Each structure stands twice: as structure tokens, then as C-alpha cells.
Amino acid sequence: MKILIVTDAWEPQVNGVVRTLKQTRAELIQLGHTVELITPLQFHTFPCPTYPEIRLSWRPGQRLAERLKAFGPDAIHIATEGPLGIAARRYCLRHGLPFTTAYHSRFPEYVKLRFGIPLSWSYGWLARFHNAATATMAPTRAVVQDLQARGFTKVVTWSRGVDLETFKPGARTHLNSRRPIFVYVGRVAVEKNVEAFLALELPGSKWVCGDGPAAATLRARYPEVNWLGVLDQRELAAVYNAADVFVFPSRTDTFGLVLLEAMACGCPVAAYPVTGPIDVIGRDGPGALDEDLHRACLDALAIDRQAVRRHAEGFSWAAASRQFLGHLHPFGNGAEPMQAHGSPSM
Template sequence: MTPLHSDQILVEEYPASSPSLRLSVVTETWPPEINGVSLTLSRLVRGLCARNHQVQLIRPRQTRVDQAVCLTGFEEMLMRGMPIPRYPELKLGLPGKRALVLAWTRRRPDLVHIATEGPLGWSALQAARHLRLPVTSDFRTNFHAYSHHYGVGWLRKPIVAYLRKFHNLTQLTMVPTQALRAELREIGFENVQVVARGVDTQLFNPERRSNALRASWGASGRSLVLLVVGRLAAEKNLDTALRAFETMSTRHADVKLVFVGDGPLRESLRQRCPQAVFAGMRPQDELATFYASADVVLFPSVTETFGNVTVEALASGLPVLAFNTAAAADWVQHDGNGWLVAPNDEAAFLSAAAHLAAQPARIAQAGSRARAQVAQLDWQQIARQVEGLFLRVAANVTR
């Protein structure tokens, strides 16, 4: 089979979906679970269905009363699962190769797309190879990078080996940034294609700014509101966000810190910074209002494969202070719509934060330029690109 390569983030538009594909999409997370994988994958699936493709979604059963959805052009197949250690709100799909072989023998898909690399994903890969079905995959989570933050850094090499084997058995692996593609190719991943993540620019919009919400945080028009969005966990490098808040508070008379998200570090963060607002998990429409009502996003994580927070903030007219990695490296223009510092250089991050606090006009100017940079990342365009890749993979396999 011919490898597929492209150095473009957004490639040429593909023609309307003809012929329609029968797709099996395998994932271990799906709404109402709230995380970057489930939310972005659901948007992509909706886009593919809108382009007249038939999607079979295969995922773990989330609760005992969970029922499979069956609609025209979309149906679910629910599998066994168990809670993920340290992430009890998420499920790990259990092995199910036999069930998948039976289902795909009865109704053969044109292509299998695997979004997660857990036991269910591995079973899907083995079942697809057994039936000689074309397979593509996503690389969505830096599990090998997370190992350091959970005291099992010694597992990094075997995790990388497993992920490399997994993805190299597929015809194509999709990643969201050029930097991640380069990193994976350096360690032996093959046939890696950049596909940017989309953002709902109608939902994430500066017009959702709410003075009432700001007031609930104790913020006035003169306040400087810092927003941190994401899981409150070790891999998110939240110590740097707290230090940035402390630094900025010495340079500006009224700085507020708002966390949106939940996780194992919530209580310790609350104890260390009792003046911060901890809003917990929020549905997407509320999250959009939080973005638009803040003044700048602090994004200190260096373990992201993408970082949806970056593009959601920019679409909301909110500048971003981040390390020069993942989505920030592709979509933040330094001193244009945000600010970038070298990865892991906390001193530089804190210095940049101090300068911004002393010059809040720079933040307002960057906010006015933020949205234009991500206007092209609509989900219709992303679905069109993925559709084209699926068609090319299916065509190469059947030759």
C-alpha cells in the first residue's frame, strides 16, 4: 500500500462525498464524557454523517442503563468497559476481538478508524487486520509523556514501543500539529498525517462576554481575569499557573484567577490558592461564556497532543500565554494574538506574565486580533479533509 504524506495542515478541498463510505469508528471515550478526545471526535463524526457517510460508533458502555443509539446513517455498538485508574469518570474498553470480527463479517465496513489505543482499540486493530479491512488511527493523547507525572517514568519506553507498534500497523495515523508529527517520525512512527482540530466559531465567540459572570467572580471592568481551562491534574503543570497568578498580582492591582475543570488536584489547589474561583466542569455553552468573559488564558501544559483550549480561547477573542508547543506553536503568533515562551522555561513564562500584568493594554490589543487566526478551523473543513484521507486509504487498499 502506498504511504500517504502531506506537510499541509489544511489540504485542498475534496469533492462532495461520493461514493458514501461505511465507517466503523472505535473510541473509548464519547459524550457526555467531557474531554478533548470525546468532544472533538463527536464533532468530526457529526461532520462525516453530514457528508452522507454511514458511521458505526463502537465504544464502551458508560453506565448500566446506557443504550445504543440507532439513527439513519449512525448507529452504536456498545462494548464492555471498566473505569480508568485515576480517571474514574472515563471508561477503558475491554478486549472484544471476537465480537468485532462477528459484527464486521455480518456487515463489512469500508474502513475502520481507531481513535484510542486501549484494549478495545487493540482488539479493533486485530479484528480489522484479520478481516483485511483498511485501518486508520488518531494519536490524541501523550500517554508516554504522562508517565513522568504519575511516578512511572520507567514505563515511558514500553509505552512508546506499544504506541509505535499500534500505529504502524495502521495505514495512516492522524496527528493535530506539525511538531507532533516531527516528534513521532523521529521515534519511528510511519505514515503520519497532520489534520488540525476544528473549533466551533459560532459557539466560541467574543459576543458571549458577560459582565454578570465577571461580577460573580468579584471582577470589575478594571480587573484582570486569568482563565485556566482543563483537567486539574499533575500533567497539566498547574504549579506554573499559580506562580504566574502570584507574579501578576504584584504588578496589577486587581487580578482574578478562574479554574474551569476538575481532577485530583482540585482540593490541593484550593488550599494553596483559596482566593481563586473553582468553577468545576462546565458544558460547552457555559464554557464559551467563561472564555469570552475572561481577559487572558494561561496554558502552562507541555504534555498536550493539541490543546483545544488554545483554539477555543482564540476563537473567543481571548489571547493565550503558553509554551511554544502543540496547538499554541501553530496558532499563537507571539505578541500578536498571544505570547509564546520556550517549552519548560518557567522563568520565561513568569516573566512574560509579569510584563503583561504591568501593561494590560497589550492584552486588550492581542484579544482584538485573536479570533482571525483560527477562523479557518471550521469543522466542515476538517471533516472534508478527513473524508479525503479515508477515500484515499480505501482506494489504496483495494488496488
């Protein structure tokens, strides 16, 4: 099957959405499918307000239509709700083509934090966007139920996985600082609540891996913290192995791939008992969940690292990708397939 995925999130961004799409594409190709991506790299872009590291496509409609026609897909998946996602949705509706969508991020919460826009406004717009799809894929059952309560229809579960060969137990000598070592990995942005971790009075030392719009301010405010910037996956695996606890202070993530990466290396997690950590870790699992994040960090120190690894081994990218494939709506199911007019250069 020829599968087209449209996404506003792509390189050089480093986040869970990009990583999920890369892993899913690789797994689908291994299963014998042809997968094409339409990303901002193929369009003129402009910086996202308040987040210039993210580039948004400028007036992509005509060029997107040309690429879509040239590829001639059997199924279309719209991964994001940005300019490319909006243009793809418009094209599909205009031509009577079924499509699926995905809900990756708590966009309304992010917008409220940055601009003060009420959640009801953002969720109302998102419900209209996604309800035109044959299925909207969400990462956990808890997120599915939350979206249904907010007026989303046809919401299904599409879980996540972890690369157990890259992220595995190894040498614990990578970070040279006082133990215990507490680590955060992810975007350094207001919606990630990173300062809740940085402000804690913890023994040992703290490390941050990642970058984002709040990085410069937080670096200046917490000079005692060790900052590593953006790392590749093998470097991250070395960090997770060296850490005694992985701290996940976010209250707005829908899943949190970094949770699985840390656990696959045997590193226990400290987090708030909210959607994401609860679904990935469970209330009595390879981590400590507590509204008191300080207490969670200390409790996590006592968790057996082998048990943490065993828990992570239950998450497979192969299984998650087959789940994704099962939710797609090929055009043969009530719609005529498109005719390809050559292959677009990517």
C-alpha cells in the same frame, strides 16, 4: 461511505478527543457519509488506574467483532490505543482489513509522570501499534515530525477546528471578580501542569473550569482560586468572554482545542513556547508565549481581542474533517468490503 470509528475516549469524559470525534462525525454526516461509533458505553468497563473518571472496556473483543460485522463499514478508523483500539486493530489485522489510527495525546509523557515508565518503552509500543495502520493522523506538523523521529511511519497531518458560532465575542460580565481575570479550562491533572498557573503571583483573580484527579488537592492548596467545575460549551464561551487572559500551562498537549475556543471569543492566550501553543498560536500571534509564564500572562493583557478572533477564524471543522476523510483507506482500495448483518444498536 460507511465509516466506523472506534474510540476508548467518549462520554461522560469531557476532553479534546471526545469533542474532536463528535465534531468530525457531525461534519462527515453533513457530507453524506454514514458514521458509526464503537465506544465504552457499549461494553462492561472498569476504572482506569489513577484516573477513575475514565472507564476502560473489559474484554471487548467478541462483542466488538459482532458490532463491526453488523455495521459492515467501508473504512475503519481507530482513534485510541486503549482496550477497544487494541481489539479493533487485532481484528483488522486478522482479517486483512486496512485501517487508520490517530495520535491524540502524549500518552508516553502522561505514563512517565504517573508511573515513571521510560519514554522509550511507551513510544516503542505505540510505534508498533500505529505502524500497522495505513496512516496515523497527528494534529500538527510538529507532532508529525516528532513521531517520525521516534520510529513512526506513514504519519500524516489531521488538523482541528472550532465552532465559531458557539465560541464568539460576547458580553464580558459573566465572572464577578477583580480584574484582570486569568482563566484555565481543561482537565485538572498532573499532566496538564495546572499548578504552574495556580502558583503564579498575578494581579486580579484566577478561575479554573474543569475537574480531574488533582482537583481536590489543588482546591485545598489554593483556596483563593475560583473553581467552576465542568461546564458545557455555551457556559465556557461566557467564561472565555469574561476572561482577560486564557492561561494554558500544559507542556504535553499535542494541540489544545481550548486554545482555539478561547481565541474564537477574542481571549488572548498565555502559554509556554511548546508544541501545541506554537502550532496553534505561532510565535507572534494572538497570544504571549514565554518560558516565564508570569511574564506571558502580563504580556497577553496588551493583545487586541479583535486580532485574536480573526486568527481563530482560520480554523474550520469542515476543512479538518475533509482532511480526515482524505486520509481514510476504504476497503475497495485493495481489500474486500465487509458484508453487513444488520445494524447494531448504539
